[in-house]
Amino acid sequence: MSQPPEIIRASSIERWSDTADVIVVGMGIAGACAALEARRAGADVLVIERAGDGGGASALSSGIFYLGGGTAVQKAADYEDTPEAMYDFLMANGISPDAAIVRAFCDNCVAHFDWLEAQGVPFERSYFPGKAVFLTTTTCLMSTGNEKVWPYREVAKPAPRGHKVAREGENAGSLAMEALLARCREAGLRASYDSQVTALIMDDNQRVVGVRYRKTGEDHHARASRGVILSTGGFNMNQEMLAEHLPHMLGNSYPLGVPYNDGSGILLGQSAGAVTQSMSGVIATASFYPPSQLIKGILVNTRGERFVAEDSYHGRTASFIIEQPGRKAYLILDSEIFAYPELTDFSHHTLVDGWETVEEMEAGLNLPEGALQRTLADYNAHAAEGRDPALHKHPDWLKPLNAGPYAAFDVSFNKSVYLYITLGGLKTTARTEVIGHDGEVIAGLYAAGACASSVSRDGKDYASGLSLGPGSYFGRVAGRLAAGA
Ligand SMILES: Cc1cc2nc3c(=O)[nH]c(=O)nc-3n(C[C@H](O)[C@H](O)[C@H](O)COP(=O)(O)OP(=O)(O)OC[C@H]3O[C@@H](n4cnc5c(N)ncnc54)[C@H](O)[C@@H]3O)c2cc1C
Numbered sequence: 352m353s354q355p356p357e358i359i360r361a362s363s364i365e366r367w368s369d370t371a372d373v374i375v376v377g378m379g380i381a382g383a384c385a386a387l388e389a390r391r392a393g394a395d396v397l398v399i400e401r402a403g404d405g406g407g408a409s410a411l412s413s414g415i416f417y418l419g420g421g422t423a424v425q426k427a428a429d430y431e432d433t434p435e436a437m438y439d440f441l442m443a444n445g446i447s448p449d450a451a452i453v454r455a456f457c458d459n460c461v462a463h464f465d466w467l468e469a470q471g472v473p474f475e476r477s478y479f480p481g482k483a484v485f486l487t488t489t490t491c492l493m494s495t496g497n498e499k500v501w502p503y504r505e506v507a508k509p510a511p512r513g514h515k516v517a518r519e520g521e522n523a524g525s526l527a528m529e530a531l532l533a534r535c536r537e538a539g540l541r542a543s544y545d546s547q548v549t550a551l552i553m554d555d556n557q558r559v560v561g562v563r564y565r566k567t568g569e570d571h572h573a574r575a576s577r578g579v580i581l582s583t584g585g586f587n588m589n590q591e592m593l594a595e596h597l598p599h600m601l602g603n604s605y606p607l608g609v610p611y612n613d614g615s616g617i618l619l620g621q622s623a624g625a626v627t628q629s630m631s632g633v634i635a636t637a638s639f640y641p642p643s644q645l646i647k648g649i650l651v652n653t654r655g656e657r658f659v660a661e662d663s664y665h666g667r668t669a670s671f672i673i674e675q676p677g678r679k680a681y682l683i684l685d686s687e688i689f690a691y692p693e694l695t696d697f698s699h700h701t702l703v704d705g706w707e708t709v710e711e712m713e714a715g716l717n718l719p720e721g722a723l724q725r726t727l728a729d730y731n732a733h734a735a736e737g738r739d740p741a742l743h744k745h746p747d748w749l750k751p752l753n754a755g756p757y758a759a760f761d762v763s764f765n766k767s768v769y770l771y772i773t774l775g776g777l778k779t780t781a782r783t784e785v786i787g788h789d790g791e792v793i794a795g796l797y798a799a800g801a802c803a804s805s806v807s808r809d810g811k812d813y814a815s816g817l818s819l820g821p822g823s824y825f826g827r828v829a830g831r832l833a834a835g836a
Pocket of ligand 1 (some may be wrong): 609
């Protein structure tokens with residue numbers, strides 16, 4: 352399905368099967384936070400979840416929340432951070448960022464971190480100083496974005512903001528969801544599982560007043576007297592929507608999520624007249640590091656030219672690779688820094704070959720004659736002085752690549768396997784009200800999480816944690832507002 356469903360008129364409903372003050376559609380991190388806050392604000396809340404239980408992609412995730420401004424973990428690690436520095440960074444790094452959304456998130460981040468901990472989401476007071484994609488230990492704080500990358504490091508003082516939930520393994524997000532779902536049960540939330548919302552219901556004043564959902568082969572109509580919150584996740588499982596907005600992802604890239612991240616919330620919003628935003632925004636990744644010594648290599652395209660500072664966040668690097676001719680790129684290494692990329696199980700970067708000289712490597716990679724030799728000569732001359740005037744890679748990652756033999760990994764998009772999540776969705780205000788084509792908010796309709804266009808809108812401005820962090824924060828905002836608090 353890639354077309355919005357029909358809107359149902361409230362006047363056509365003969366019998367409502369359920370009523371609530373607030374209906375939350377989807378019980379991932381955004382939905383759980385929304386439902387909890389709406390309930391605590393005194394609303395009767397009905398959660399409608401398509402799966403047999405809550406969790407969604409959030410429960411599969413690595414559990415990194417992008418949070419800052421001076422959280423208790425940042426303080427314990429002796430990192431100074433302020434809402435202002437966080438805002439300056441996110442605005443500078445952002446691809447058409449919404450200042451009001453970024454401002455609301457940054458200004459409330461410390462309180463939000465405290466709230467998450469108060470719900471039982473545990474964050475260790477510990478810090479990982481290295482460069483990694485995700486941690487499988489319980490260590491919490493890590494740099495997960497472009498804070499130290501030029502020019503952003505000159506705009507705002509870099510601070511690590513990736514906060515990982517304290518569970519070992521690859522899906523620490525499950526612990527966050529276990530805690531939040533337990534709080535939801537304690538709060539007495541009503542939930543209908545195995546229930547797919549298939550349409551929104553509007554009254555004659557164009558207010559969203561309920562939903563139709565399908566359960567055990569039958570349609571039900573539930574009325575929401577105060578509001579409906581959409582929190583159904585992204586659309587990377589919807590082939591038709593991908594074909595329309597992100598056709599290049601339909602190769603051998605791999606969508607990260609649950610099967611029900613099929614964009615239904617976005618389509619439901621559109622059925623009520625909602626505008627979408629940044630639908631071609633995607634965070635794709637096939638990181639060539641760890642080990643971090645590989646960052647001292649260079650990436651070149653089929654012209655033999657560099658095109659991105661190699662110390663960029665891996666999602667930013669991937670976005671630049673996708674823009675190169677043929678979406679092709681090679682990681683060039685010398686013998687001093689050679690190692691196999693550790694995430695090869697996921698990414699399948701292939702070692703092209705090893706060569707004694709740069710000339711042989713250039714020929715072996717079919718690069719234009721002299722191109723790689725020029726690129727390396729220029730790079731090496733400046734690296735020897737601790738500079739990278741072309742792309743400003745940080746001096747920590749600079750060294751001349753002159754110790755043969757040399758090697759190259761093919762890191763091309765659709766040759767390697769890129770994992771991805773979608774970033775586009777419903778356009779909202781910073782209060783999570785869904786915005787319609789006339790620029791006005793659609794009464795009674797709110798959206799949060801990956802079905803809404805939020806802080807990050809593009810792989811170039813993503814940082815690990817920019818789904819769970821804003822998703823949980825704006826979920827809470829939606830819950831309170833819909834409840835009338
Ligand atoms: C392996 C993996 C690792 C990740 N790691 C991180 C990370 O460390 N940090 C980070 O920030 N992000 C990470 N992400 C991305 C992040 O998990 C998601 O973007 C985020 O969890 C989305 O939250 P959500 O609440 O919007 O959606 P979800 O958690 O997907 O929840 C949506 C829910 O809505 C339900 N639903 C869908 N349609 C309907 C319908 N029509 N009716 C009723 N219910 C419906 C679904 O069944 C689902 O339960 C990762 C993702 C994966 C898969």
